[in-house]
Amino acid sequence: MSSSNILVEMRDVQYTYGANQKPTVHIPEFSIVRGEELFLYGPSGTGKTTLLEMLAGVLKPQQGTLKILGCEFSQMSAAARDAFRAEHMGYVFQNFNLIPYLTAQENIELPLHLSAGRRARLGSVDSEMVIRALCGTLGIGDILGKKVGELSVGQQQRVAVARALLGKPDLLLADEPTSALDTDHREKFLKLLFELSDLYGTTVVFVSHDRSIEKLFTRSISLESINKVV
Amino acid sequence: MVFLKLAIKSLKNRVFTTGLTVLSIALSVTLLLSVERAKRAAEEGFTQTISKTDLIVGARSGPLQLILYTVFNMGNATHNVSYESYEDIKKNPAIEWTIPYSLGDGHRGFRVVGTNEDFFKYYHYRGSQKIALAEGDVFKGLWDVVVGADVARKLNYKLGERIIVTHGVTKGEGVQNHDDKPFVVSGIMKPTGTPLDRGVYMSLQGMEALHIDWQSGAAPTPENAVPREQLNKDTLKVHTITAFFVGSKTRIDTLRLQREINNYKEEPLLAIIPGVTLSELWNGLSYVEGVLRMISWMVVVVGFMAMLIALTTTLNERRREMAILRSVGATSSQLVGLLVFESALLTLLGVISGAVLSLVLVAALKPWLETEFGLYLTGSGFTAREWVYMLVTLVGGTLIGLVPAMRAQRLALKDGLSVRL
Ligand SMILES: Nc1ncnc2c1ncn2[C@@H]1O[C@H](COP(=O)(O)OP(=O)(O)OP(=O)(O)O)[C@@H](O)[C@H]1O
Ligand SMILES: [Mg+2]
Numbered sequence: 275m276s277s278s279n280i281l282v283e284m285r286d287v288q289y290t291y292g293a294n295q296k297p298t299v300h301i302p303e304f305s306i307v308r309g310e311e312l313f314l315y316g317p318s319g320t321g322k323t324t325l326l327e328m329l330a331g332v333l334k335p336q337q338g339t340l341k342i343l344g345c346e347f348s349q350m351s352a353a354a355r356d357a358f359r360a361e362h363m364g365y366v367f368q369n370f371n372l373i374p375y376l377t378a379q380e381n382i383e384l385p386l387h388l389s390a391g392r393r394a395r396l397g398s399v400d401s402e403m404v405i406r407a408l409c410g411t412l413g414i415g416d417i418l419g420k421k422v423g424e425l426s427v428g429q430q431q432r433v434a435v436a437r438a439l440l441g442k443p444d445l446l447l448a449d450e451p452t453s454a455l456d457t458d459h460r461e462k463f464l465k466l467l468f469e470l471s472d473l474y475g476t477t478v479v480f481v482s483h484d485r486s487i488e489k490l491f492t493r494s495i496s497l498e499s500i501n502k503v504v
Numbered sequence: 505m506v507f508l509k510l511a512i513k514s515l516k517n518r519v520f521t522t523g524l525t526v527l528s529i530a531l532s533v534t535l536l537l538s539v540e541r542a543k544r545a546a547e548e549g550f551t552q553t554i555s556k557t558d559l560i561v562g563a564r565s566g567p568l569q570l571i572l573y574t575v576f577n578m579g580n581a582t583h584n585v586s587y588e589s590y591e592d593i594k595k596n597p598a599i600e601w602t603i604p605y606s607l608g609d610g611h612r613g614f615r616v617v618g619t620n621e622d623f624f625k626y627y628h629y630r631g632s633q634k635i636a637l638a639e640g641d642v643f644k645g646l647w648d649v650v651v652g653a654d655v656a657r658k659l660n661y662k663l664g665e666r667i668i669v670t671h672g673v674t675k676g677e678g679v680q681n682h683d684d685k686p687f688v689v690s691g692i693m694k695p696t697g698t699p700l701d702r703g704v705y706m707s708l709q710g711m712e713a714l715h716i717d718w719q720s721g722a723a724p725t726p727e728n729a730v731p732r733e734q735l736n737k738d739t740l741k742v743h744t745i746t747a748f749f750v751g752s753k754t755r756i757d758t759l760r761l762q763r764e765i766n767n768y769k770e771e772p773l774l775a776i777i778p779g780v781t782l783s784e785l786w787n788g789l790s791y792v793e794g795v796l797r798m799i800s801w802m803v804v805v806v807g808f809m810a811m812l813i814a815l816t817t818t819l820n821e822r823r824r825e826m827a828i829l830r831s832v833g834a835t836s837s838q839l840v841g842l843l844v845f846e847s848a849l850l851t852l853l854g855v856i857s858g859a860v861l862s863l864v865l866v867a868a869l870k871p872w873l874e875t876e877f878g879l880y881l882t883g884s885g886f887t888a889r890e891w892v893y894m895l896v897t898l899v900g901g902t903l904i905g906l907v908p909a910m911r912a913q914r915l916a917l918k919d920g921l922s923v924r925l
Binding site for chain 2 (some may be wrong): 356
């Protein structure tokens, strides 16, 4: 694979929480290819969320190099990482992180209002129409006017996905978003997600402890196989 | 304007704490404005205790003493003014009117004033307010008195009531009553909110009749007492008065007149301009004003503290909200802006409701304050100073918002994002 196809490149990346002796995450070498649908699995507490948050720039690697789209993350300021994330990435948090008193639509629109880079990616099209189309596909077209606090967990999850995908980000990071769904719904949901990510050209990194869905992804890796914590 | 929308929705979401914060600011502002208004009313009431009178003339003493015993019923004159001098000065062409004032007696703790009907014609207070009678008529007969509103209310006097005047103003033992010469209440004054309400008014002749048989300050012996029936208003001759009020024809006349009276050859007299003396007196009391103002600012500071506490506690709950906004692209300066904007909005709401509340209070309490305290709240809108107070509160409240905003800015994104639901 040519280097222009590499979206994320990690070398010797380390993260240790607070006063812990051992690092939670230590990845000697790992890369993610543009356009792939990557499944990372591992038991609870192995550092899946920590890794995703480093990729998102929420946490800053304490050692090593982490390059995304050619930008060296470990050397950017927090504000620069915030701006970069808002422009290039969508993040579906483990607990969704939606603002409860805003409606579904207002939550989905937030990145457009707050990030000029993200808005620019949408081009000159009417954002209202894009949101309607996107949410129609995700099956939440009829609950857009409802407050997020009044939605079911499954609905909240799809609102979070819509927010992450709006504006065709380069990278979608998803942290166990299907844990609340039954197997049947899980597969449907993922198929839908991949349909959209293929359409948008978005690379997907999905972490979970539940391996039953790994066959739907283009690549599946155990976190423990890349994370060299002793 | 996504931040306006966010701020409003977020405040609505926390309507209870928001309401309390606004309330605490509103109450502080109400108090601040009310104290200011009461202060203004007190000052106006005080300096307008007498108006339209250009000069007050009495025997030579201090200006303060003169104004205290004539206008405020306090203290006594050391000397009198002879009636001849009064008549003489009255002839001055610069004078438009005069009111003679004769003091020295009392009635159950209230002051008795001998004067004439010009008192009802020319005495003004609070601008162009004049003395008006609630009931009855002015003192026509020798034994008639008109009582002030407070006197009538406290002593429960009705028209036709017979009253006894005391020699000297003091109450208690050892005082001598003019009980051989009772008077009859012929009129009751409407409340004025000035010391006039605490006076009993009779004709100069009535005052003279009380003392006709007195010799050098001593009560008459039964032999040489003059019976009440023998006295007649038209034949009684007035000898002295205590002071008199002067209205001059023009402003320029006033100053010349004052100089002339102060240099009066026949008798040492003192003429003062009441407005000037009253302002001086009020300024002497200005520390009261300062204390009042300090107290109300302290209340505002307490209001700010309440707001700071409210904002800081809600901030803790809102860490997640702030982190979410940051995760989707809000910069930390935008978040500071959002929080400061919120506190500005809260303060603005507080200041507006406080201002409205103070206006409502003024409207509602006006009659009560007038009758109970003689506080006349004048003017409708706000003075320049009150606008400044509101502005200072607004700026202060907005700046208070900076404190939690700076704290929010320092919080790590990770902490906010992993707050549990
Ligand atoms: N804020 C933190 N401070 C200190 N330690 C932390 C913090 N967050 C996570 N950890 C620790 O780091 C380790 C990895 O946590 P992480 O959240 O990445 O696990 P995870 O794989 O996402 O688990 P799960 O599947 O339960 O979500 C855990 O042992 C956890 O205790
Ligand atoms: Mg996790």
